[in-house]
Amino acid sequence: MRPTAQFNLFTTLMMLALQMLPINHAIANDLLRGPYLQNQSPSELTIRWRTSQAVNSRLWWGKNQGELTHQSGADSLTTEHSLTITGLTPATVYHYAIGYDQTLLAGNDPTHFFTTPPMHGETSPVRFWVLGDSGTGNNDALAVRDAYLQYSTQQPTHLWFMLGDNAYPLGTDEEYQSAVFDMYPQILRQSTLWPTIGNHDAANADSVTGTGVYYELFTLPHQANSTGHGIGADSGTEAYYSFNYANIHFIILDSDETLPSFRQAQLDWLQSDLMLNQADWTIAMWHHPPYTKGSHDSDIESRHLHMREHILPVLESHGVDLVLGGHSHSYERSWLIDGHYGHSNTFDTDHIVNDGSGNPHIDTAYVKPPAGVMSHQGTVYVVAGSSGKTSSTQGVAHPAMRNIEALRELGSMVVEINGLSLTAQFLRADGQIEDLFTVIKNDALFNNSFDD
Amino acid sequence: MYQPHYRLGFLRYLLLIWMCSCALLASAHPDLNSRQHHLEQLQQTTGQADWIFAKAMLYADSDHPGLALEVLKTLTDKTVTDPKSNFRMARLYLRLKQPDLARKYLLNHFKKFPNAQPDITISTHILLAEIAVRQQHPQTAVNHLNQALMLNPELPAHLYVLTIRAMSMANYAATEVFETLKTGLIHHPGYLPLLELNIQQAMTYSDPCIIDQAIEQLLKQYPRHPNWQNNSGRSTR
Numbered sequence: 001m002r003p004t005a006q007f008n009l010f011t012t013l014m015m016l017a018l019q020m021l022p023i024n025h026a027i028a029n030d031l032l033r034g035p036y037l038q039n040q041s042p043s044e045l046t047i048r049w050r051t052s053q054a055v056n057s058r059l060w061w062g063k064n065q066g067e068l069t070h071q072s073g074a075d076s077l078t079t080e081h082s083l084t085i086t087g088l089t090p091a092t093v094y095h096y097a098i099g100y101d102q103t104l105l106a107g108n109d110p111t112h113f114f115t116t117p118p119m120h121g122e123t124s125p126v127r128f129w130v131l132g133d134s135g136t137g138n139n140d141a142l143a144v145r146d147a148y149l150q151y152s153t154q155q156p157t158h159l160w161f162m163l164g165d166n167a168y169p170l171g172t173d174e175e176y177q178s179a180v181f182d183m184y185p186q187i188l189r190q191s192t193l194w195p196t197i198g199n200h201d202a203a204n205a206d207s208v209t210g211t212g213v214y215y216e217l218f219t220l221p222h223q224a225n226s227t228g229h230g231i232g233a234d235s236g237t238e239a240y241y242s243f244n245y246a247n248i249h250f251i252i253l254d255s256d257e258t259l260p261s262f263r264q265a266q267l268d269w270l271q272s273d274l275m276l277n278q279a280d281w282t283i284a285m286w287h288h289p290p291y292t293k294g295s296h297d298s299d300i301e302s303r304h305l306h307m308r309e310h311i312l313p314v315l316e317s318h319g320v321d322l323v324l325g326g327h328s329h330s331y332e333r334s335w336l337i338d339g340h341y342g343h344s345n346t347f348d349t350d351h352i353v354n355d356g357s358g359n360p361h362i363d364t365a366y367v368k369p370p371a372g373v374m375s376h377q378g379t380v381y382v383v384a385g386s387s388g389k390t391s392s393t394q395g396v397a398h399p400a401m402r403n404i405e406a407l408r409e410l411g412s413m414v415v416e417i418n419g420l421s422l423t424a425q426f427l428r429a430d431g432q433i434e435d436l437f438t439v440i441k442n443d444a445l446f447n448n449s450f451d452d
Numbered sequence: 453m454y455q456p457h458y459r460l461g462f463l464r465y466l467l468l469i470w471m472c473s474c475a476l477l478a479s480a481h482p483d484l485n486s487r488q489h490h491l492e493q494l495q496q497t498t499g500q501a502d503w504i505f506a507k508a509m510l511y512a513d514s515d516h517p518g519l520a521l522e523v524l525k526t527l528t529d530k531t532v533t534d535p536k537s538n539f540r541m542a543r544l545y546l547r548l549k550q551p552d553l554a555r556k557y558l559l560n561h562f563k564k565f566p567n568a569q570p571d572i573t574i575s576t577h578i579l580l581a582e583i584a585v586r587q588q589h590p591q592t593a594v595n596h597l598n599q600a601l602m603l604n605p606e607l608p609a610h611l612y613v614l615t616i617r618a619m620s621m622a623n624y625a626a627t628e629v630f631e632t633l634k635t636g637l638i639h640h641p642g643y644l645p646l647l648e649l650n651i652q653q654a655m656t657y658s659d660p661c662i663i664d665q666a667i668e669q670l671l672k673q674y675p676r677h678p679n680w681q682n683n684s685g686r687s688t689r
Contacts, residue, residue: 170502199513203506208578209600210608211571222608226642226673233674234642236609258547259582265610265645272644276676301513 031105032079033181035098035112036188038219040159041229041243042090042117045192046219047098048082055100057081060108065095068108082219091118112189115156120231120244121279123419127156128245129187130285130413132163132326135171135200136388137179143429144387144412145184151414151427157191159245163326163385164198164256164287166214171201173213179388194220197239198287198326199256199303207239207257215239220252225276232273240266242273248417249279251315253286255307255325267310274318277373280441281417284315285324289383291344293398294328294406295391299343309341319373321422321439324413326385330393330406331426333435336366336378337400347399353378357402358437365438370420380437384413384426409434505540512547520548535561535568539576551583558583574600578611581618590621605635609643612636616649626656642673 034049047059054077060068072083081098088094093115097107106112118124129148134141167175181188195218197207205212210222220238224230230243230250239254239262251273253266274282290308291298298304304327315323316338336354340347349355356363358380368377381400386409393406410429415422420441426434504523511520524544538561545554561568561576577600584593597615601607612632619629630653636646647670654666670680 170506203502206571206575208608208611209571209575209604211575223640223642233644234609234640236640236643236646239608259579261582261585261610261614265608265613268645269610275678276674303513 031098033177034081034188035096035106036181037114037190037192038082039084039221039229040114040117040192041221041227042119043088043228044084044086045088045114045116046082046084047096048080048219049098049105051079051081051100051105054079057083058099058101059083059085059096060099061085061094061096063092063094065108065110065113068095068097080216088116090116091122091124092116106189111186114190114192115158117158117245121247123247123280125416125418126158126246126248127414127416129157129160129191130163130324130384130415131161131387132324132383132385132412133165133198133329133389134162134183134387134412135165135167135175135179135198137168137175137183138388140390140410140429141179141183141388144410147427147429147431148412148414149186150431157187159192159194160187161252161285161324162193162195163285163324164196165200165326165385165388166195166198168200168388170203171198171213172204173217176213176217193218194243194250194252196252196285196287196326197254197256202256207237207254208259208262210238231278232276233269235269235273237265240269242277244279246417247280247419249277249282251282251284251320253284253307253311255286255288255303258303258306263306263310267314270311270314274314274373277318279373280420281322281422282315282318282320282373283322283324283415284320286311287325288327289325289332289381289385290323291334291340291381291398291400292325292328292330292332292383292406293344293394293396293401294330294332294383294385295393296328297394298398299345312341316379317375319375319377320379321368322415322424323379323381325381325383326387328383328393328406329386329389329391330383330408331386331411331434332383332398332401332403332406333426333437334379334381334400335402336368336380336439338376338378340400344398344400351400358439359435360438361436365421365440368439368441370441380424380439382413382424384411386410387412407434501534501537505537505544508544509547512544517548520544535565535572538564539572539579542576542579546579546583551586555580555583570603574603574607577603581614585614585618590618593618594622594624601635606639609636609640609646612640612643613645613649616646626653629653637669644670644674644677647673 030052032050032052035047038046038048056073056075056077058073061070062068072085074083093113095113097104097112099105167179197214201214205214215238221227221229221241221243222236222238223234224241224243225232225234232242235241240252242249242251286307288303288307290304290312335352337351338353340351354366358366390408390410393408397403397405411426413424414427415424422439425436428434504526508520508523511523538557542554542557558576558580577596581593581596594615597611597618616629616632633650633653640646651666654662667680675681
């Protein structure tokens with residue numbers, strides 16, 4: 001749209017107003033939480049924060065720091081602020097500030113910015129961080145965080161995930177404050193956090209009704225298809241949801257809730273969502289992993305069994321590439337496998353699609369057909385629940401997993417996707433890379449067939 | 453008169469109970485052993501009732517109903533003054549496959565806490581509906597679901613589907629089912645199961661226009677839906 005004289009006047013006035021903002025800088029403890037980014041799509045973003053006193057909500061943003069030419073707000077007085085920006089340009093960096101009236105609480109500085117995702121289906125590089133069971137709020141969680149920040153200097157975090165048990169022990173608001181909001185302030189204000197509910201979070205939340213602390217804290221895409229967050233189906237709930245980022249379709253499930261009607265609704269939705277999905281990559285995550293012999297045993301505990309027996313067949317028939325879970329406070333990683341839905345003693349070599357390491361520095365990357373959604377071409381399963389603590393293991397490896405035994409090392413996952421190549425790494429709290437695997441969607445037949 | 457050796461004896465007794473509990477936990481399940489630290493943390497940082505429920509749920513989840521029930525016996529009247537208590541007990545008994553007992557606790561919630569926060573009341577209605585469906589009492593399920601949806605019409609979409617299915621089982625008139633569908637679609641316009649139920653429901657009217665409208669409504673949200681995208685001239689087929 002061509003700028004009008006009226007728009008220029010508005011812009012000038014806004015810039016003048018913003019220049020005055022630092023003069024009115026509020027006392028530090030006015031801002032109790034955030035800002036934190038939520039529910040991002042190529043054109044939309046929700047920014048949330050908490051203040052100590054009920055005030056109105058103001059948000060300024062623009063493409064350059066110091067030139068926050070756009071403003072939105074809500075006049076109702078509240079301590080829980082949530083504003084959604086619409087009409088953003090995909091794949092663009094924006095700077096922002098939050099406050100009330102004309103008072104700046106945070107932002108308009110080099111640390112408050114966000115980058116919008118590219119349009120769905122585009123193949124730009126994507127880098128995301130995955131934390132599992134990080135909610136201890138202690139020095140272990142701090143070490144995992146610092147290792148990632150150190151490792152990621154000069155590299156973007158486009159989005160990040162929590163695999164559940166985000167705040168110990170009972171997922172209360174106070175526990176979330178110390179384990180999440182006080183622990184990751186920098187990443188929270190620059191990259192959108194996509195959470196998963198764990199059993200500890202569920203102690204103060206009800207997934208069936210979508211109420212409780214977890215659901216109050218996060219804004220999640222329950223109408224992802226309708227609102228342009230994804231190409232799939234609306235889940236109609238924040239307990240499980242999907243969204244797209246570039247050429248990736250992310251699916252976040254609730255493995256904790258056991259009510260049969262809830263489980264059936266989740267399964268029905270998953271089938272619809274995957275039927276409509278056409279992304280190059282499909283990545284699913286939930287708290288209770290289908291294969292683990294870490295601090296939990298997927299042969300015994302009912303939630304693991306349910307996910308393995310009922311969810312995995314659907315995911316694999318729609319070509320899921322990577323499945324991430326936590327709950328066991330260790331690191332475990334499978335070969336490229338397919339079709340194993342029983343107890344560990346029924347796993348055999350027929351279930352292994354590729355028995356290599358997947359690490360191109362050791363042998364070769366895992367290769368899958370190039371088309372986005374092809375059934376039963378193999379999936380890598382990861383347990384990464386040691387971002388806040390480690391615990392004792394079962395003492396034996398799950399046969400689906402490459403590890404000799406579940407690895408009791410603090411750490412987190414760093415995943416990079418560039419076009420049709422995915423590389424995932426387990427980054428230890430001491431900064432070392434413990435495991436690396438690459439999946440490439442390409443094959444010799446495809447290359448030869450289309451050479452001409 | 454204060455007798456120091458009595459106090460010592462009592463402490464020894466407590467220590468013995470603690471050691472036995474640890475041994476029991478460790479032998480019951482290796483997984484429980486690893487969570488002992490967490491249980492201790494719970495005990496230190498939360499209220500007594502929270503800890504007891506968390507511990508009981510842990511046993512229930514690990515298929516140790518007997519231990520869960522033992523833990524619940526330690527609840528006192530004082531700890532169940534929390535409005536969430538009846539709901540939590542019900543969830544626990546449902547996990548322990550005792551729906552009748554669960555139902556009693558849920559009904560007790562309404563008796564004891566008539567002015568409780570809507571969230572817990574809604575959760576209670578939903579759980580009662582779940583039990584009613586299991587026990588083949590669709591009318592009871594409809595009543596509870598309707599009350600929950602009246603308290604919060606923006607509840608997750610699958611609860612509308614659950615209500616509509618229960619209404620069908622209870623032989624509700626098509627017009628009443630249609631009303632619930634309409635309300636559901638206002639709050640969840642892109643929820644596929646509702647859109648598909650809408651088409652099914654429209655078919656009962658045998659009016660091609662209504663059927664076409666219902667299909668259009670779905671295609672507006674999902675133009676690429678493989679089951680419906682090639683349905684041009686659909687109602688005449």
